Structure formats: C-alpha cells, structure tokens
Amino acid sequence: MINKIVESLTEAVSDVEDGCTVLIGGFGNSGIPNNLIAAVVAKGVKDLTIITNNAGSGDSGVASLLKQRIVKKIVTSYPRSRGSIWFEELYKSGEIELELLPQGNLTEKIRAAGAGIGAFYTPIGVGTLLGKDKEQKMINGKLHQLEYPLFADVALISAKTADRWGNLVYSTTARNFGPSMAMAGKVTAVEVLNIVDLGQLDPEVIITPGIFVDKVVKVKR
C-alpha cells in the first residue's frame, strides 16, 4: 500500500543532511514551508545549498536557516526583501555564496531538472551581468544564453491538501514554486493543512500528482 504520510516533521526532513542541496518553496510569505524549515533547523545540519526565491525576513522561515549559519550558498532571484537582515549580514561578511538568477530562469531551471531537459537556451539575461560567462548561441537573430537544470537532493514545499498517494492541491498563490520544485527534488517533502481519503481529490483538479511527492506531513497554520 502506498502511504506517503509521515507522522512527524523530523521524519519528513530526515533526508536533509550536511552538504545537501535543498529546494524551498514559497514567494514572499506565501507558501513557505515554515514547519519543515523549523525541523531542518532543529535537526542541526550544516553546509546547505538552498534554492529559493527570497532570503526571508526577520528571524523566521528561510531567514532562520541563515541566522543559524547552516547555509553556505543560496541560489535565488530576490534576496533583498524588507527585513532580509540575516542575508544582508552574511553577504556583507562573506559568509554566504550568492548565485543570483532572473526569477524566470530560476523557475525554468528547476523545471528542467524535473523534466529531464539537459539544458536550454533563453534570451533572458543576455547582455546583462547575469549573462556573464554563459555559453551563447544566436537563434533567429537573437542571442540566447545556455542555462542548466538546478538539481536538488530534497525539495521542501507546502500545500493545502494531500491524500496518501501524495496528490496535492494548493491554496491560491501559495502554489507558486511548489509544482516545479516537487518535480525537481530527489526527495520531496510537503507540509499540508489537510489530509483527505484517497479518491476525495478530483483527478482533474489535482495540481501535483503524487508521483512527484515522497513525504506528506500534516501541520497547523
């Protein structure tokens, strides 16, 4: 029997180990897997590479990983939100490596990892600092740069509702990076607010099919 539901957050993040690359869902404060992140902090791993759109604000969420100094590198598009104080501090002191990507390249590179795409050409970034040293090709009279997939050991995301097969639906714009990250993580762990019986989710309304999900843990908002 397939049962992807795990009983504890500890179990949900058991695959996050020292030196891992971890995808973390969310945009702003919407869709951040705060409980899974807290479990990673509690676990006490180090030297993580995280791939996530923002650097968090204050002390919570993604920022809590930075505050703990367990992140050696961040791959991101917009690490400078109001209150991204921990990222600023680590960046200024040289304690964290930053790979900055246009947001669309970021999400397309995550998808590419899940989709078996070896690399893709995009015009986004050409002629800018974020196109420096990238392989280029002229396609239809327009310069493109070559972008490679962003693979990860673990993806941590949040969703609204799951069943035991790991099928997911999301809540409005909290969907954001969830579906692409779920595909790209070697192991994908999801925190959800509700768990329903198999067959309760309409097959045509499921956004992330369970094949992309390994662990589901129920949390409170």
Place this chain on the structure above:
Amino acid sequence: MINKIVESLTEAVSDVEDGCTVLIGGFGNSGIPNNLIAAVVAKGVKDLTIITNNAGSGDSGVASLLKQRIVKKIVTSYPRSRGSIWFEELYKSGEIELELLPQGNLTEKIRAAGAGIGAFYTPIGVGTLLGKDKEQKMINGKLHQLEYPLFADVALISAKTADRWGNLVYSTTARNFGPSMAMAGKVTAVEVLNIVDLGQLDPEVIITPGIFVDKVVKVKR
C-alpha cells in the same frame, strides 16, 4: 470588454490561410477539434503544415485534411494508427512530407514555442534515426540533442468549458495537447461544449488561462 466568443466556426478558423502552420490538438479520438477541422476543410485553403500527434483514421478529423490534399507537411509522432488510410496513401505517393518526432520531443517543442525557450537539449532520440543530423552536446556524461521550438500560425484545440475571457477547462484525457498548443499558436481557436459566465470557473481549476486563447466557439458533441 473582452469577448473571445465568436458566433461561427468560419470566424473561428478565419486565420487559417494558404501555407499556414497549424497545431491541431487531440490524441487518438480524444480531444480532436473535429468541428474546427471541418471548417478548415470547408474554407478550402491549401499547402498547410500541420503539427498533430496522429494522422487520423477513416475520413474524419485530421484524416479529412489529408483526404482533401491540403496538407503539404505533417509534423507528428504516430501517423500509423488503425485506419490511417489517407496518410498512408499520400505518404506512399510522395504527396506529403513527414517530420517524425518522439512524442515527448513533439510536445516539449510545442511548449518551448509558447514558453520563449530558444532551444533545448534532450537525450531522447540520441543514437536513433530521429537523432540524425541533430546538433549534439555531452551533458553530465550523456549525449543530448538540440531541439528547436515548433511555432505555428494557428492552434486549433477543443475543451469542455470556456468563459468569455477564454479561460478553459477540459474533459479528462481530452486535455492532452490542448494546454501546450494553446500557448504556442499565434492565434488559438477553441471549440467548447459549454460557455459559462465570467467568474463561474474556479480560478484554481482553470487549466488554460484566457491569455493563451483568442477565439472560442460553442459546438455540439
């Protein structure tokens, strides 16, 4: 006011002209835009290039375009279904050009056209006849071949329900190529069984957002 609903099939296919490249949705007999295809036949255009997964069977659907000898080239993955008699005849007499693609490359190339991807590397096809003369690159120790987008002047697809903004939901596996083709057509025309008031479709359940749709026409099954 946005109103993508058109009153006639003739109006829906008005952008299909001599020499056009046309994406046609459907897989087997599921999701074929039969009414739009019939309107193209009735219009009497010629020299079409069609991009579609199968070559139809009997005299209807995609096969009706072949029977009319208005297709000069077909880009497809599986043109040899039971009863694909018209394709067989044109192929044997050399009256039609065939570009055969692995089905996954076909659908990914259609997506690429809609997604602004200049080209992508895939391992699918390498070392086979369908990888002949393709640009290659070694990525992570595995040979990949370069595939370019499949652009089209018009996409013809079918869906279950639409609103006047062109938002679409589909019927089970009739969804197949619809969402990717809708993105890739310069003009996308959709035949639907139902039209509902704006706001009647749940925003989280819409599969093809109206931005990818230009014309909607109501038909009977």
Place this chain on the structure above:
Amino acid sequence: MTFKPLSKEEIAKKVANDLRDGQYVNLGIGLPTLVASFLPDDKEIVLHSENGVLGVGPRPLPGEEDIDLIDAGKDFITLKPGASIFHHTDSFIMMRGGHIDVAVLGALQVSQKGDLANWATNDETYPPAVGGAMDLASGAKKIFVIMIHTGKDGTPKILEECTFPLTATEVVTTVYTDLATLDVKDGQMFVREMSPGLSKSELIKMTGAKLNF
C-alpha cells in the same frame, strides 16, 4: 522655470490611458502599481502578477485578506471574476513567451536606444536582487517605463548609455516621466509630449539622451 511637472498620479493616469481594452498588463513594483488606480472603467484590462495570477483585483478590505493571496509586490490582493491561478513556471511563460502585452516598469536609467536599468546600481554595499525584472523587460511585447525624469539632485536618468547594470537591451517602448512622454523607435528617442510650460531647451538640459522633437 514656469513649467509644472506632473505628479506621480498624473503620470500613472497617462500610462493608464495608453493601455487598450483587452490587454494583458503586468505592473512592476513601485511607481507602476499606481497605474492600477487609474484604469479606465470602459476598458477591461487584465492584470498579471508574476507569482501566478491573471485578473488581479483591488486590495482587500482590512480583515478580509486571504493570507496566501498576494501579488508580486507581496501585498494582499483580491481576484476579479475571470481570474486564474497558476504556478510560477507557467506564470513566467506568460512573460518569457511574449504573451503579456504591456509591462509597466520603474527605471533607474533608460538609454536613448531603449536599454533599461532597473535592478541594480553600482553600489555594492547591498546584495543584488533581480526578481522578475529581466523576464518582464525582455519578454513583454511592449515596455512602458514610468519614472521621475531626473534624480533628486537633477542628475539625468535618461541617457545616451546607461551607467548602471542593464536589465535588458533595446526593449523600452515608451518612457512616461513628470516632464515628458518619450517614444523609442529604431534606436532613437522621440518626444511625444511635454509638460505644459516646459521648453525644448529645458527638457534637453534635464535629459542625457539625444532627443528628437
């Protein structure tokens, strides 16, 4: 100086009036968000937010926020009838695939051939952040820039060549400022309109780019 610069709201209104019925429009963070308040009632304009919404509606009333439902500026929003929700990769396809008709963007600098600089200065004290700026600037069919014509100290921000890091090259369609509306065509900048009372020589003095009248 006898001329009167437009207020930010007046610039936003001008942009709003140039949007056409049925267009899909993305409003960047900052000044561009003002445009939402001036969209004409007789046109149906669909606002895109790159985190995954088409059909962005007005801000919710206090207490009626959906905690998950935000726009790219991370502010709470509502949905209009006809709105749709999609994931991030699909949302960026709308920009990158050329489906968005107009992106209204703020700018630090614009060059006369339409280069846009709006994501970084040369000040390296703060970490860089780009977000969707490049995807929007390179992907949308038209780029409307909305900006104050010069820096607070009068430094020109519309230049022959940008000095700040570029967001994208040769992409700007029109620049709307408190002093003028400037169209970029074939690598040159044309003055479409000037604020009442402003003279050509005054505009030229406050502009680093070559202007065609």
Place this chain on the structure above:
Amino acid sequence: MTFKPLSKEEIAKKVANDLRDGQYVNLGIGLPTLVASFLPDDKEIVLHSENGVLGVGPRPLPGEEDIDLIDAGKDFITLKPGASIFHHTDSFIMMRGGHIDVAVLGALQVSQKGDLANWATNDETYPPAVGGAMDLASGAKKIFVIMIHTGKDGTPKILEECTFPLTATEVVTTVYTDLATLDVKDGQMFVREMSPGLSKSELIKMTGAKLNF
C-alpha cells in the same frame, strides 16, 4: 524439444510479480497491456498512461465508457481512486524526467547490451511511427521488455546487435520471454531463469546474443 514455452499470460504474470508495491509503471501497447490483469492484489501499483493519467483502472463496462477517457493504446479506461489527469507535456515529464519506475515494453529486437528496437523495421513500405516509445525507453528508471523469444520462423530477436532501427541504446533492464528471463548488467546478458525442460544449448540456439549462465 521437451520444454514448454510460457504462454503470453504466463510471461505477463512473471513481469507483474516482479513489480514492487508503490511503483509507478507504464505498460506499453501490445503484449505489455496483459500485465495489468495480473497485478497482485496485495501491492498498490500506479499505472501511468502517457496521454495524461496516473492511476489507470480497469476497462469500463460496455455502455459505461467516458468517450474522452482513453489510454495511450486509445482504449477506454476508468480511473482508480487517487488518479490524476494532466496535460501531455506534464505527462511526458514523468517519463523523460526519470519519475516512472518501470516501463514494460514490447520489442522487435533487443541487444545483449540492452539496446532496444521496438518502433520500426527496415521495411519502408509503411510510414514510420514512434509515439512515446523513445521517451519511455530512455526515460523510465527500469525497462522490462516482454516478448516472444524468436520470430515465428525461429529467427532470433535477442541479438548481439539490433539490425532494426534503435529506440534507445543500453536501456533494457530485463527481458521476459516465453523461454527465459534475461537480465542485462554492465553490457552483458545474464540468464536468470529458463522455461521448465529447456536446455542451455537449446536456449543458446534460439538466441543471437551471448548469454551468461
């Protein structure tokens, strides 16, 4: 010849028994579809159909077909509880991205190093058709081939090198035939099991590939 070749159903049953609880499995068109009937009740195996379904259920009763709901073989299907529907590109991601655990495929020829030929012969009378064969063969984690060991005239189909156009190179994990079960490891073919009464020399005679016992 005192041995008794397995029936198609017996081969299918053998494949079904080698599938593990919780696996995502794609059954190719033809012989592989037989496997669906023998999936053990005590295992939950999720069947993928590349036109856009996970959780394919049994064939519908006559008169209860949903005209839109078909599998990759274009036959009517039902959905199991837990099933999901998705579009073609997303469906092929499951294969191409390495998410499908096992693809069970028919074959015209298999080589000893695991090359697969299952989409075209050298007969050019009929137009070629490939469908999802290459995506499945290259993309799935494991490839189980189910086939009759030789042609009707006794021609070997398991060979040193395929003579028909290849579907993918070095991808086959295991070949299940009416005569034997053969594992491909490190470019060589190993006999795991032979049909009762079959001798090594008989098997070697009917096989064009070098076999390791």
